[in-house]
Amino acid sequence: MRIDIATLFPEMCEQVLSESIIGRARKKGLIDIYCHNIRDYSPDQRHHRVDDSPYGGGKGMVMQPEPIYLCYLDILRQSASVPHVIYLSPQGKVFDEKKALALKETPHLLLLCGHYEGVDERILEKIVDEELSIGDYVLTGGELAALVVTDAVARLCDGVLPDASCFEEESLMNGLLEYPQYTRPELWEDKKVPDVLLSGHHKNIESWRFSQSLSRTQKKRPDLYAAYQKKREKNDEK
Numbered sequence: 001m002r003i004d005i006a007t008l009f010p011e012m013c014e015q016v017l018s019e020s021i022i023g024r025a026r027k028k029g030l031i032d033i034y035c036h037n038i039r040d041y042s043p044d045q046r047h048h049r050v051d052d053s054p055y056g057g058g059k060g061m062v063m064q065p066e067p068i069y070l071c072y073l074d075i076l077r078q079s080a081s082v083p084h085v086i087y088l089s090p091q092g093k094v095f096d097e098k099k100a101l102a103l104k105e106t107p108h109l110l111l112l113c114g115h116y117e118g119v120d121e122r123i124l125e126k127i128v129d130e131e132l133s134i135g136d137y138v139l140t141g142g143e144l145a146a147l148v149v150t151d152a153v154a155r156l157c158d159g160v161l162p163d164a165s166c167f168e169e170e171s172l173m174n175g176l177l178e179y180p181q182y183t184r185p186e187l188w189e190d191k192k193v194p195d196v197l198l199s200g201h202h203k204n205i206e207s208w209r210f211s212q213s214l215s216r217t218q219k220k221r222p223d224l225y226a227a228y229q230k231k232r233e234k235n236d237e238k
């Protein structure tokens with residue numbers, strides 16, 4: 001899978017995506033990630049300007065369409081595939097695990113990061129396939145959002161985690177939150193690891209974990225729990 005990130009702050013993205021699990025996956029060639037500086041594509045060779053004031057007035061600056069378009073065309077030239085283009089925006093559909101799973105099946109993504117007041121509407125009409133938000137709040141730029149999407153998608157790609165069970169049992173994958181996790185020592189600050197986890201009885205461990213998943217989802221995320229129960233009732237009716 002290939003992910004391109006078009007941004008005014010490529011170093012910010014590059015630094016995060018060179019570390020830990022995603023950094024190792026890139027080194028192993030399991031996923032290709034390229035961060036592009038939109039400023040490099042400014043037709044203004046002297047000042048490398050990429051923004052201007054909004055027509056109609058108002059505070060802040062708007063990113064101009066041309067540097068973004070030239071960056072997009074260069075990415076097209078560099079790759080054999082046409083990317084699915086996502087603009088990170090507070091106006092987009094809210095990103096979740098289901099969306100990460102769907103995007104993982106897309107061979108080539110281009111994530112466009114806005115800054116300031118956002119980007120000229122015409123570039124969205126010209127190249128963007130969809131808009132995604134990482135939550136109902138406003139960030140100063142799309143970089144953190146692009147990093148969130150890249151991390152969530154990349155970790156699902158083959159070979160990035162030791163095996164699929166690493167994410168299959170994770171929170172949200174089956175509509176429930178994950179059960180509590182414990183590691184050594186067995187006793188810490190008067191708190192003991194639950195006996196069942198030390199029993200070696202796999203069936204009992206599995207059923208304990210499932211009931212913990214259910215109860216903590218009900219407590220922490222009643223919205224998810226209600227959706228899970230509804231889905232189960234529907235399946236039972238069939």
Ligand code: SAM
Binds near residue numbers: 090
């Ligand atoms: N004026 C824009 C509006 O009201 O829709 C907000 C611009 S915001 C200050 C600057 C940039 O940050 C946006 O262009 C977008 O790329 C990014 N951004 C801000 N909040 C975001 C969010 N919740 N999810 C994804 N991207 C976000």
